[in-house]
Amino acid sequence: LNVNNAEFIRSAAKAADFPRDRLPQVVFAGRSNVGKSSVINRLLNRKNFARVGSAPGKTTHINYFLIDKKLYLVDLPGYGYAKVSQAEKARWGRLIESWFADTSLMTLGILIVDSRHKPTADDCTMARWFQESGRPYAVVANKLDKLKKSEIEPNLQRIRETLEMGEDGIVIPFSAEKGEGRGELLALIVAHLEE
């Protein structure tokens, strides 16, 4: 997979805008500010391809990036941003629901959480969306560079337990900042392309 060949395709605000050309779709979900865009940039070895650090909660669309003309990376809008209105939250819910309504679109789901914290109730809800989709999914525990060495194992364990991942669940320790976990995540994505 040539990750240097990456193009922004579109920003979808409704189901009619979702690409349905049968290319695999790898979807990234997570709380606002958890580093979804940074993880995508790290995967692609780009600095600001998916836009980072702009005002949280502003991304209200589903962004599609086409990689090597072989698969889409799908950047879902972040959730859990406190300053968003009820109307915006409802809009988010409907958009995500319409995306998950057709889970045949999803090849692999990636839930990004903050490795420092216990996953939130919203993270658990998102994990359930993925579980109920019946499609493969994995968790990326981002911002690993912010942990002390001694915190890593207990924190990863807490993430597993809180998200009810079970023995076989995949949790990838990741640092978008330092690059840790990039190889493992890329390998996981590539493995699902060949199915």
Ligand code: GTP
């Ligand atoms: P929204 O698009 O608002 O939902 O946010 P996002 O999830 O896309 O987060 P984004 O990639 O914009 O990153 C948010 C902030 O976290 C930025 O300041 C990043 O530089 C920082 N950040 C992301 N990943 C890491 C990481 O692995 N380590 C550290 N130290 N900072 C990170």
Ligand code: MG
């Ligand atoms: Mg983002």
